[in-house]
Amino acid sequence: MTGSFPLNAWYAAAWDAEVGRTLLSRTICNRKMVLYRRTDGLPAALEDACWHRLVPLSIGSLVGDDVRCGYHGLVFAPNGRCTHMPSQETINPSACVRAFPVVERHRFVWVWPGDPALADPALIPPLPWLDDPEWAGDGAMTEVKADYRLVIDNLMDLTHETFVHGSSIGNAALAEAPFEAFHGERTARVERWVLDQPAPPFWAGQLGHDGPADRWQIINFLAPATIYLEVGVAPAGTGAPEGDRSQGVDMRVIHLPTPSTDRTCYYFWAHMRNYRVHDQGQTRRVLAAGGGIMAEDELVIEAQQRAIDDHPDHVFYNLNIDAGSMWARRAIDRMIAAEVAAPIAVAAE
Incomplete structure (x- = not known):
């Protein structure tokens, strides 16, 4: 078990549109998986390694609901059990690969890399704006070469917008505005208001108003x-x-930094809005602007990861603005500590 992420949790593994009748390789929490859709449209996720010689199943093919290894032709059902071996009628009863719990919800395919007995779909994070017809928007995914927690740090303290995103969503007033931070067992929340100040370029364009504005940022x-x-x-x-x-x-901006390895993550994001919901051009413009903002974040976060790797003994000190990320990291650490106390079962079905 790694020390940087809990395994008993639902993680976004793919956008729903990414998973189809082709084999998709993803690594979630250091677990290599192959994702696909069964003939009934439901998603499936198997360990991406054939029981026979460990060749990745993702370079194989689909046979109905099953995956056929591209090396020697062994076939595995969605529950991980081998259903065919070449040149023999008897199937070794130990022939199986791990099947991961998988659920499709809120336009994402979610996987549970930990103990399958604990994989309750009710624990999938509620993101209702992605399904609500009163909200419109779209998103994307980028692979970031950094610890997923650095993405979380970045999001829990948005004062960086003043300096990283000054041409779009940041301005000087933001960095000096007061804020409040709250936390629970698994939650953290940061609230900031910037009152009676000019809106930065992106927001002025959305509002269609160049005068003084009241701006809100509530990070959950x-x-x-x-x-x-x-x-x-x-x-x-x-x-x-x-x-x-x-x-x-008003917008809801969704951020799902799914850990891939200890030093890489899949960064899923979406911008959802409750205005001009039938304007596809507006959706495309917001998506393009969001992509530019994410590219600026990616540049900084990957540079930070490289510097951390170069200074493994460096101790970080927190400022007041780090309150949100501090509480977020403590919540993650509590989940990891709970798993250390109760080892995870990983047996295939």
Whole structure:
């Protein structure tokens, strides 16, 4: 078991559109998997290594609901059991690969790399905006060469927008605005309001208003790897801080940094909005802007990972702005500690 991520959790492994009738290779929490859809449309996830000679099943082929190894032709059902061996009628009863619990929800395919007996679908993070017809938007995924927790650190402290994203969503007022931080057993939350200040370029464009604006950033974290942001702007003095955001524009920005290995992650993200929901052009423009913002984050986070690798004994000190990331990391650490106390069962079905 690695020390950087819990295994008893649901992780986004792919966008739903990525998983089809071809074999998709993904590594989640150091577990190599092959994902595909059965003939009834439901997703399946198997260990990406043939029982016979460990050749990746992802370079094989589909036979109905089963995966056939591309080396010697062994066939494995969605539950991991071997259903065919070449040149023999008797199948070795030990011939199986691990089948991972998998659920499709909120436009993602989620996998559980830990103890399958604990894989309760009710624990999948609620992200209702991705399914709600009152909200529109889209997202993407990028592979980041960094510990997934560095992505979480980046998101739990958005003062970096002033310096990393100054041409789009950041401005000087943001870095100096006060904030509040809250936490629970598996949650952390950071709230910040920037009142009666010019909106940065991206938000001014969304609002269609160049005058003073009230801006909100509410960061919500659920361990181990789910963050959604409540973000938006409204003309100053129209009631947003008191709860009336109707005069402004409101977004939910979903961030799912799924650990792949100890030093890499799949960074899924989506920008969902509750205005101009039938404007596909607006969806494309927001998606393009979001991609540019994510590229700026990726550059900084990967550079940070390289520096950490170069300075393995360096001790980090926290500032006030690190409160959210501190609580997030503590929540992750508690999940890991619980697994250390109760070893995970990994037997195939």
